[in-house]
Amino acid sequence: MRISEYFRLPKVSSKSYAVWQRNKDVFAKDIKLNFLPPFLEPLLYLVALGFGLGRFVESIDGVPYAKFIAPALISISVMYASFFECSYGSYVRMYYQKTFDAIIATPVTIEDVIAGELLWGATRSMVNATVMIPVIALFGLIDIRYALLIIPFAFLGGLLFGAIGMCFTAVTPNIMSINYPVLLFITPMFLFSGTFFPLNALPEPIQYFAIAFLPLTHIVNGIRLIGYGTLEPVILFDLAWIVVVCAVLLLLSINLMRKRLIV
Amino acid sequence: MPVIVARGLVKKYKDTLAVDNITFSIEEGEMFGFLGPNGAGKTTTMRMIQCVSPVTSGSLEIFGMDAMSHPREIKSHLGVVPQENNLDMDFTVYENLVVFSRYFDIPRDEAERRATELLEFVHLEDKKDTMTESLSGGMKRRLILARALINRPRMLILDEPTVGLDPQARHMIWDKLRALKKQGVTVVLTSHYLDEVEKLCDRLVVMDYGKILVEGSPSQVIREYVGSGIVEAEKDPELIRCLEMKEANYEVIGELVHVYTDNPKQIAEYLTMECSISKLSARPATLEDVFLKMTGRRLRE
Structure with a gap:
């Protein structure tokens, strides 16, 4: 395949909705279990870090520590939800459950299947954010006026991390190897994207690296600005970065999966 | 169509x-x-x-x-x-x-x-x-x-x-x-x-x-590839000699001999009477015989 073929526009149809629906139906079967983590996790982190560790931390740029990390907790959940859905989740459906094989015997194409999976990953991120918002708002840690803006932002972030996960799914030789991107990419982002301490506490080159290459940096920054209720123009930069990288990776992930599955 | x-x-x-x-x-x-x-x-x-x-x-x-x-x-x-x-x-x-x-x-x-x-x-x-x-x-x-x-x-x-x-x-x-x-x-x-x-x-x-x-x-x-019937017998030099004489269409498969024919009864009779071969059986040919004849008997992956 020539390089340009990895980025060509795939023929995706509305049939991807049926794939999205399939995943939604499976999710809905265990709805209580699926809603528990996004509800419980922020509570645990807020109590332990925000109110526990936070007592020893001076305010950051005039913001109490719990309020500083609250948007980061949403962002991390957005990252985890779609990344895991489109890496381990999609890999299991593709390789172990043969779900994709069954679906492409119908008028649904493999491009539709992958698009449906990516949309579902983004939906998971959005659902998580939506569940977390009222929990965090209850503690008065986000500006309720703008909080609803977090929902579409989480969907966009979900698409981005879903595409990243799907790219790894397309090239991983086996399910164990997905541990590498988790360890070398996702976990460092969890810690070094301005999540639990501001980015400017890091050496300058690392700050630039984080801004250039770590997607979570832009999600955290965006959700933090919305959460603080201080919508500054800089959010447009984050948004543009996410949109461009997301578009490129969506194309790449679908073409890579096509290459893996259509032989 | x-x-x-x-x-x-x-x-x-x-x-x-x-x-x-x-x-x-x-x-x-x-x-x-x-x-x-x-x-x-x-x-x-x-x-x-x-x-x-x-x-x-x-x-x-x-x-x-x-x-x-x-x-x-x-x-x-x-x-x-x-x-x-x-x-x-x-x-x-x-x-x-x-x-x-x-x-x-x-x-x-x-x-x-x-x-x-x-x-x-x-x-x-x-x-x-x-x-x-x-x-x-x-x-x-x-x-x-x-x-x-x-x-x-x-x-x-x-x-x-x-x-x-x-x-x-x-x-x-x-x-x-x-x-x-x-x-x-x-x-x-x-x-x-x-x-x-x-x-x-x-x-x-x-x-x-x-x-x-x-x-x-x-x-x-x-019919086309093995004939309508098959006579199966154990491999034996006398049997092979008889079949050669009769110019029969046969195949040796391990310890067995398969004779492909449209008239298994006649071949069976001939082998019993003329060649005193007693251990044999005649049966209609099946698709399995065609399959093995055409694709060989070597085990596949």
Whole structure:
């Protein structure tokens, strides 16, 4: 395949909705279990870090520590939800459950299947954010006026991390190897994207690296600005970065999966 | 009218030629079998017909449409029973059918009606709300057959439909296939069970190393390649001498000798009377004899 073929526009149809629906139906079967983590996790982190560790931390740029990390907790959940859905989740459906094989015997194409999976990953991120918002708002840690803006932002972030996960799914030789991107990419982002301490506490080159290459940096920054209720123009930069990288990776992930599955 | 026309069909993977320039056509309403040892190219051919594996060269027309340029239209008229069970284990029996119907854009109420009907057709109505994991092998196969029928296909493609099933379950699947054929559905299948193909198929091909070796109706193929009967005897120098003298068409297979003939009784009598061979048996030839004769007896991967 020539390089340009990895980025060509795939023929995706509305049939991807049926794939999205399939995943939604499976999710809905265990709805209580699926809603528990996004509800419980922020509570645990807020109590332990925000109110526990936070007592020893001076305010950051005039913001109490719990309020500083609250948007980061949403962002991390957005990252985890779609990344895991489109890496381990999609890999299991593709390789172990043969779900994709069954679906492409119908008028649904493999491009539709992958698009449906990516949309579902983004939906998971959005659902998580939506569940977390009222929990965090209850503690008065986000500006309720703008909080609803977090929902579409989480969907966009979900698409981005879903595409990243799907790219790894397309090239991983086996399910164990997905541990590498988790360890070398996702976990460092969890810690070094301005999540639990501001980015400017890091050496300058690392700050630039984080801004250039770590997607979570832009999600955290965006959700933090919305959460603080201080919508500054800089959010447009984050948004543009996410949109461009997301578009490129969506194309790449679908073409890579096509290459893996259509032989 | 043919529903499948393949001309000079070739499928090449990186460095192996899986299907090597085959030409065949399948008529509407026919039951057609692909036979061959493992690795002969049957499944690859099926996958090209299903429009999930691109054709390397040659032409493949299904329902008069090119397989490469009209996959969605073709697939909407196909029912597929794959070799490997790929039921959706996240759903119950009934949900499997309804979820699958959405991939064909079948409206909800129509899908529910068809699902109920099809579960009756394959006798799984009692298992409606069971998760597919807890079904027996035979039940899974039946559910896959029902799933393949949800779009009322014009053509059903089955890759080893009865593999691993007990005789009862196999007979039931056969029965269903005959019923579908009666309704005018074209049935294309691959199988390792030669009795199955002999009983069911109107026509068949035997493939090996990506090529078609034999083509015709089961009885035609048997007559043409091995004769109507076979005399089996233990290998013995006296026997071989007798057969050479008679200029019989025979084959030595390990410790056995097979004599291919249209008149097994006569050969058997000759061997008993003239050559005093006592341990022998005469039987009608089967597709298995053709298969082994044409593809050899060496074990395959």
